[in-house]
Amino acid sequence: MATEEPGARSAPAPGGHEHAASDGLQLIRAAMDESFAGVVITDAAGVIEYANRCFQTTSGYSAADLIGRPIAGLSANEELEDSVWAVLSADGHWRGEIKNKRPNGETYCLLATIQTVRSEDGEITHYIGVNIDITERVKAAEELAKREAYWRALVENAPDHILTVDEDGVIMSLNWTLPGVTIEEAVGRTVYDFVLEEYHDAWREALTGVFGGGKRAEFEVRTIGDPLEARWYANTLSAVYDGDTVISAIVSSRDVTARKRAEEELAEREAFWRALVENVPDLILAVDEDGVIKSLNWIVRGATVDETVGPTVYDFVLEEYHDAWREALAEVFAGGRRVEVEARTTAGTGDSQWYANMLGPVYDGDTVVAAIISSRNVTARKKAEEELAEREAYWRALVENAPDLIAEVDRDGVIARLNRDPVGTTMEAVVGKTVYNFSLAESHAVWRDALTRVFTESERVDFEVRALDGYGEAGWYATSIAPVCADGGVVVAAVVSERDMTALKESEERIRAIATAVSDVIVVVDADGVIHEVLAPPKMSRFMAVLPGDLRGRRIHEFLPPDQAEAELEFVRETISSGQPREDEALLDLPDGPAWLFCRSVPLTLGDGRKVAVVHILDITERKRLEEEVQRLREETEAAAEEGVGRAVEYGLTFREVTVLSLIARGKSDKEIAVLLGLSPFTVNKHSSNLVRKLGVSSRSQAAAQAVREGII
Structure with missing residues (x-):
């Protein structure tokens, strides 16, 4: 079935010239289908209506995939695509290179000619594009340009x-x-x-x-x-x-x-080295297989060159080193090996000297004909080594007799050596084990963190842990770990120093128990307001809305308003600066609410020289409330007594007696009346007796009842 051509109108029934035109169109279409150039026809919107076999092959799309697809969707260069359509709209035709994409994403290049098709009224109805695949030509041109640039850059640079x-x-x-x-x-x-x-x-x-x-x-x-x-x-x-x-x-x-210039310098340096050997501070000797000295660069102390050439090396070294010299010469002459040997001599002056000797072979072809010896005086070094050995013995004795247990460990905590036997065991039983074998599980994480910091950050770490001694008894130990660094600053080991502080810890616990048994809260604070320690009785397990242990390291400014915090900090600073105890009462806005506190501050100097204040704090809020209540009752009682003083005169009652009578009527005991009026219980009792006598009654209650009836109170 024939496909209708783009833009074709419905044809009349076959016959005549219409039939001939149809045959002509089919012929043109067949020619386009078989053309070696790609042919694409789109409508005015750029939607593909026809694509010949060549374009299908080049684009990688089938006719079914292409028909109805916007031609712009094939482009790999949207900016170029926009400019092409702009030129076509203006000029009606365009010619140039286009880069498109295949379904697999691969790009290809076309040399394309695009022409517009317009209707009788000048409107664009179609676009016809004819193109040739120039991908290989473009690639070849790009490769040629790349190689030309490469060789140009190679030559220019x-x-x-x-x-x-x-x-x-x-x-x-x-x-x-x-x-x-x-x-x-x-x-x-x-x-x-x-x-x-x-x-x-x-x-x-x-x-x-x-x-x-x-x-x-x-x-x-x-x-x-x-x-x-x-x-x-x-x-x-x-x-x-x-x-x-x-x-x-x-x-x-x-x-x-x-x-x-290097060649010229080499010649100069050759002359320089020749002069250097002849004047080098080391003795340079040539000897034969028997150690006979054949030549030397300068005279031996106490002897001339003539006196030195001819004798053997054995004539200048102590007999105890003769065998070492014979072995060295044998290795040089038999195997051509380089040998080092140190020997002690007695020079012509009689003073003993140490020499480090380096022996090397001198060849004639493949035969060793002599040994060249470089002999350096190392007497100073030997003496330094002897002194170093003495100092090492001194420090070893110092470490081995130190009161602390000192150990060397690796990054895994494996113990390499100790300065002495630990309590209850031996060094042999401990070496090879890890620190974790002797510490409680609760402290393993502390050990790991400390070792990591020592070996990765090369820093000293101090901490306290509980550990087991050789008897299996747990105790407290103050531990310090320091890095041991090799050349280059690499940490190769760690030195651990442990001091038994179990007794100290037990003393601290006893002091803490005594401190927490009293009603006071004890706070240790420095001049910056930093809290170092808090001791509180069990009934005050929370102080300032925080557990006492969580207060350490925090500042008082975190719990008080700024003005109150500064006032209390000044109280602490005055204690520290004056070196004298101080007392104060203050109403503070604590996290748990307002409270009256009585504070007694005592100065203290810590072991490291820091000065702090030990503040004993007593909550007197209830006392303050009672004082206020007493004052109120006193004022009310005295006011009531003043109102009834007129009637009281008839009975000869004093103002104080009327006051006591008013409190008796309220059911207060002598002790309570004494507190409210600031009198002694004895004085109150005396006033009570006077009241009973003056009112002519037999008891305190009768006196109170009569006073009410008669309007005295």
Whole structure:
């Protein structure tokens, strides 16, 4: 079934010229389908209506996938796509390169011509695109450009000067500037303008060989200039051909000034080393297999060269070292090995000296014909080693007799050595085990953290842990771990110092128990307001809304308003600065609510020299409340007594007696009345007796009842 062409109208029934036109369209379509160029037709919106087989093959899409798809969806360059449509809208046609994407994401390049199709009224109805796949050509061009850039960069950045010259040595091109001249100044001049005249013939000969027979030439020349500034260049010349004809020479010129100067310096240094050996502070001797001295660089102390050459080395060393010398000479002459030996001598002056001797073979072909000996006086070093050994013994004795237990451990806590036997066991039983074998499980994490810090951060760590002694008894130990560093600062081991502080801890616990048995809260605080310790009785397990143990290390400013915190801190500072105890009462806004506190502060100097204040705190809130209540009752009673004093005069009652009578009527005891009126119980009792007598009754209650009836109170 024939497919309707894009933009075609419905045809009339077959017949006549319409039938011929249809055949022509089919012929055109067949030609497009079989074309080696890709053909694509879209509607005015850019939606594909037709794509021939070539375009299907190039794009990787089937006809079914392409028909109805926007042509813009194939583009790999949206910006170019936008500009193409802009040109088409303006000019009606466009030609250029397009980059599209295949279904697998692969890109390909097309050389495309796009033409608009317009209706009779000038409206665009379709776009026809004809394209050729130029992907391989584009890739080849890109690769060629890349390789050209690579070789250009290689030449332009080569460390050597790269020149092309003609047969007369005229410089035609070069990759970078010559010393003192630019590229423009160098091109057109000859190589002879830059080298000393003594090297001109070498250049002429080299150029003749290159242009006459294509021979490669290598030679070195020195440039013109001050001897200190002149440069040496190693030149390699090769032919550049056009067919069979040499048209130029390419020159690679490497600056070898450093090498030339090094060769000159080497000759100077050879002379220097010769003089050095002859004047070196070490004795340099040549001896034969029997140790006979054949030569030496300078005289031995107390003897001339003539007196030294001819005797053997055995004549100058103590007999106890003769065997060591014989073994060393045997190894040098038999195996050609390098040998070191130290020996003690008695020089001509009679004073004993130590020498470190290095023996090496001297060959004639494959035969060792002599031994060269470098003999250095190490008497000072030997004496230092002896002194070091004495000091090591001193420090070893000091460590072994230290009161603390000192151990060396690795990063896993494995004990390598100890200074003495631990309590209840031996060093042999402990070495090889870990610190975790002797510490309680609760302290293992502390040990791990400490060892990690020592070995990773190279810092000293101090802590307290509970551990077991050789008898299995748990105790408290103050522990310090310090790093042992090798060269380069690498931590290779840790030294652990442990001091038994069980007795001290037990004393602290006893003091803490005594302190917590009293009703006071005891706070140790410094001049900055930092709390160091809090001791509280069990009934006050929470102080300032926080567990006492959680207060350590915190500041009082965290629990009080700023003005109250500063006032209390000033109280502490005055205690510390004056060195005298101080007392104070204060109403403070604590986290649990307002409270009256009585504080007694005592100065204390800690073991490390820090000064603190030990503050005893007593909650007097209830006492203050009772005092206020007593004052109120006293005022009420006295006011009532004043009202009834008129009637009381008839009975001869005093103001104080009326006051006591008022409190008796309220049911207060003599003791309570004494507290309320600030009197002694004896005085209250005396007033009570007077009241009974003056009112003519037989008891306190009758006196109170009568006073009420008669309006006295």
